[in-house]
Amino acid sequence: MSLDFEIEERMADRFRKLNSGGVERGDEGPKAAWEIDLSKLEIGHVVEHGDHGTLFRGKYYGQDVAVKLLDWGAEGDSSEDQIAHFRTSLKEVVVVWHEFNHPNITKFIGASMGTTNLNIPKDIPDHSSRKGARTDLPDRACCVVVEYLTGGTLKQHLIKHYRKNKKLPYEEVVRLALDLARGLSFLHSKKIVHRDVKSENMLLDPQLNLKIADFGVARLVEAQDPKDLTRTTGTLGYMAPEVLDGKPYNRKCDVYSFGICLWETYCCDMPYGPYSDLSFADFSSFVVHKNLRPEIPDCCPSAMASIMRRCWDANPEVRPEMEEVVRLLESLDTSNGGGMVLEKKKRKQPGGGCFCFFVPRAA
Incomplete structure (x- = not known):
């Protein structure tokens, strides 16, 4: 087993433990196994702006990660019922996704169904092709964190x-x-x-x-x-x-x-x-x-x-x-x-x- 693989597995195991609830989560009470602690998520810079959210590069417990913030109502083209449906569907997917271990699926680290405790710096660097797009998201937005891959798309x-x-x-x-x-x-x-x-x-x-x-x-x-x-x-x-x-x-x-x-x-x-x-x-x-x-x-x-x-x-x-x-x-x-x-x-x-x-x- 290579050293890189060992380190990767140890980090994955740490993420699982940190996201599984218990004393390490403080006084918030137990959470779902896939939920992240937003207070430990550091947002670095904007990678790209999409029609339903923004992709950031960041760190979670010191590990490089990609952070996708989803806001299906950003353009005002979705009703409250539709947004609720999107959130429910995403939750159904992440419940399954967090258990995946496949070489051709990005490794899921965690998600949050809200962004209240997420800190996005006001002067955050924007490395995207659509500079100046909004980075402030309402509480209804969802946050998905996955491994960061350096090879691009x-x-x-x-x-x-x-x-x-x-x-x-x-x-x-x-x-x-x-x-x-x-x-x-x-x-x-x-x-x-x-x-x-x-x-x-x-x-x-x-x-x-x-x-x-x-x-x-x-x-x-x-x-x-x-x-x-x-x-x-x-x-x-x-x-x-x-x-x-x-x-x-x-x-x-x-x-x-x-x-x-x-x-x-x-x-x-x-x-x-x-x-x-x-x-x-x-x-x-x-x-x-x-x-x-x-x-x-x-x-x-x-x-x-x-x-x-x-x-x-x-x-x-x-x-x-x-x-x-x-x-x-x-x-x-x-x-x-x-x-x-x-x-x-x-x-x-x-x-x-x-x-x-x-x-x-x-x-």
Whole structure:
């Protein structure tokens, strides 16, 4: 066992003890095993601002952590009943998440259903791309703390190659895809639907191992009627047709999103570039009624292309389970590469466009 692994396990054990209630929590009384002591959480700087909260870097009992503050009512587009529903759903997920120990799922440290005792410095440094966004959150906000990974997001990793007009080695594409597929397969085995699978929500460690993050809109489907999953949730461009169409959906929406991520990782480019100016309604109509999908390059290995097409099939029942996707990826031959040379005439110049999809939606 490596020293790093031993230290990591000791820290994890310490977090479990600190969060399990008892005398170390002072006079507050026993709390749930996943609840954190906000007085021990130090906020360092803003990493990024999202539509439903802010991501910070911080420390918890001296350990580097990522802190996601969720406030679904920040833009005033959610009713009190909806916010209560979001909070309840998040609580259902963290109750399960805190027991996970999977190499492709970010390690959960703790959460709080309130932020009353959270201290956010007024002059906090802002390292985000949306500087100046609000960092003050009401008491109804929730706080989720996970391990901090220094490799950034998969999206950032792809952008670096995009700007150099380079593609990831085929072997790396398959390895990253396997990390994501194994993580999703594990979540689905635990009856969790992530609902916002995208490259921006995939974190990398220093060795570029991928871990799934951001469970802010995830749902524990066994805790409720799956037919309740009908709200439009996720990020346009990754959202399955049945989600866009307001129909009931299940874990197969994550499979669809995985297919888009697989294309994105293989091509190291932005799908739907020519359609980026469409409205939400128009783009949805193209996906739902005209079967719009990213264009797979002719040089893409047929086995890889087949996985993409099966994952983003219009019929959720036709899409494979993530467990099968893992097997399909494991069977790919990467010994002779399989990359492609991107045609510069089809590429936007750096700075000429945004390497992202459209606005996220959550409900």
